[in-house]
Amino acid sequence: MSAAQELPESPSTESPATPADIRRWRQYLADERAEAAVYRDLASRRVGEEREILLALAEAEARHEAHWRDLLGDQAGPPKRGAVRTRFLGFLARRFGSVFVLALAQRAEARSPYDSDVDATKTMAADERIHEEVVRGLAARGRQRLAGSFRAAVFGINDGLVSNLALVLGIGATGVPAATILFTGIAGLLAGALSMGAGEYVSVRSQRELLEASTPQATARTVLSHLDLAANELTLVYRAQGMAAEEAEAHAHEVLRTLTMATGPVSVAAPVPGSDSPHGALDPATDEHEAIGTGWGAATSSFCFFASGAILPVLPYLFGLEGLTAIVVASVLVGLALLATGAIVGLLSGGPPLRRALRQLLIGFAAAGVTYVLGLLFGTSLG
Template identity: 70%
Template sequence: MSRHPSDPSRRPAGGVPTPAERSFGQHPSRTRTPADIRRWRRLLADERAEAAVYRDLAGRRTGEEREILLALARAEKRHERHWLDLLGPDVGTPVRGDLRTRALGFLARRFGGVFVLALAQRAEARSSYAHDADATVTMAADEQIHEEVVRALATRGRNRLSGTFRAAVFGANDGLVSNLALVLGIGASGVATSTVLLSGLAGLLAGALSMGAGEFVSVRSQRELLEASTPSADAAAALPHLDVDANELALVYRARGMSTEEATAHADAVLARLAVPPGEHRSPLLHPQDDGVPADAEAGDDLETHGTAWGAALSSFCFFASGAVVPVLPYLLGLDGLAAVLVAVGLVGVALLVTGAVVGLLSGTSPLTRALRQLAIGLGAAGVTYVLGLVFGATVG
């Protein structure tokens, strides 16, 4: 249960009063200004909105994640109680939280995924309680810990998304930038619009096929490497026939990184578990977890994570094509000359801003910074080819 900021039990070690104690506990006659009341009402609304966000997210989770999110919601309710205590009879009618918090609540109710957790992480990082004279030290510490809790929850989702997300962002951005550069470079040379369109479509198809083929070879090679590194299940059948005194099994564990003593002890334990009374038949293959030789769980997980080579190839083809078609759209719609160039640059610019912002959100950094960085890199590369097209066009002419 939250206590009023003037409660001495809220003081940190050493008896140093909290900021709120200095404002009101030691100076109870201090006149609260209309600006104070408006600020407290806004902070109260923000706490209520954040608690609602965590409850909405918890409604889409089960198990431990659900309990963690509900605990965060309860913590926000404690902070809400603090502002209610300060406001007292001035609490008035509920006000709306800031736009960011309300947008976060909307996304939590509609989606509830890793994107919302990433936004919640940034919201916790923006907490002003550490510099607010009317917030307690405990509240400021809570917000710092909440950021780490949400970061950990978001990291789980980021890890699940990492492979697909990397391929999507890389493929789409590669298509956007490379085909815009191709279209602008060819267009600046002064060739006919039909030639620009044909070049753009050829670049789309060639790039998408190249991406798909490259991803197929990459995933297929990775799976083959993992399979080659996975212990053979057939080796389990040989275990009962090993020379116990020589204990060749220990060599397997030494090759996997164990010390000589650890490998010998582990091999002895495995062989002891496989020992059976005379006349009793037991196949070690029925108990692969006992012998330690079949494929490790991690290797199996890696094989599942990388997916099929054909699936990866198709995904990369589609991701690249989805980006590469954007610079060609103005020409497909019948535009030409400078108008087509400006529309192509504008469409690609918007797409780069969106992908950059998404990267920023998922990485827990500023979406605006990442969006502008993506835009600068993409348009910078396209601008170089445009200038080269002008130069070569003038030279040929």
């Protein structure tokens, strides 16, 4: 919404403001000030278009602030502190300014009370709805930037947490000594982490090899100037890359026409005219290779993510606990970690973090609970 847009006049009140009204308006005023400060703090950590958008949001919050100040008049009093969640958001914005803060700001905009408050204008209520969508768009940019690595991190940690907890509980339920459970848990950690690392290495290497097989050879550029202009075999290249027949023919003619006007031969290092076309490039592309990373990098990160989750169920046994005490402590540690990862996923997705956290906890404990029951049955049958 444009910063120059004016708010409609505030609704008139037939009766004088009550003390409850004054308190509510003063809280709204404080919250608007705090929210504007959050957007300014976020803007200070960004450049370009994102900075301009965040500053425009801060200006909109300032217009809302002016509405409540006008209603309060000389009863505005000294500045109040904003709501705790808004001040906490400001603390995070000043120190981090990450996609997590934008996700929290998105949820804050969704909780606006202006829809049901008769003292707020319809424009203000509409503003808050639009602000939510603006912040959602900004947060989406950050989500796209970390989507791949974040997915790998969450998948690796949760896989380590759930699989090793299930292993430890299943073995522990059979009644074997604590030392056996400890070494079984460490073996599960190493086996799972190595398997994850090896799988990621093979996956990334295979993807890179597929890309390399689809990348045009650099040496093909050196023969372009010798092609028959009438036959124009270059047209087939562009058609094979997805261009329509007429478009491919026109593009190929343009490339060859430009080449014939050149004063010197086309060198291997020189770019081919028209190679900036999304279909017609004959230069080897490197962005896709960079986007998927290296095999060793993916393997190392997957190993570490899995191991960081898988170590938690083993910790009680490393510190000498055993029996039911060790099982309870391991379950509590893993439960807290599952709640944390679920809440982070919820925040980043813009959804309710508590619901995501409980879902993560339920899935993890359900899987571990099955192996624990099987271990009890197996232990009983052996006894």
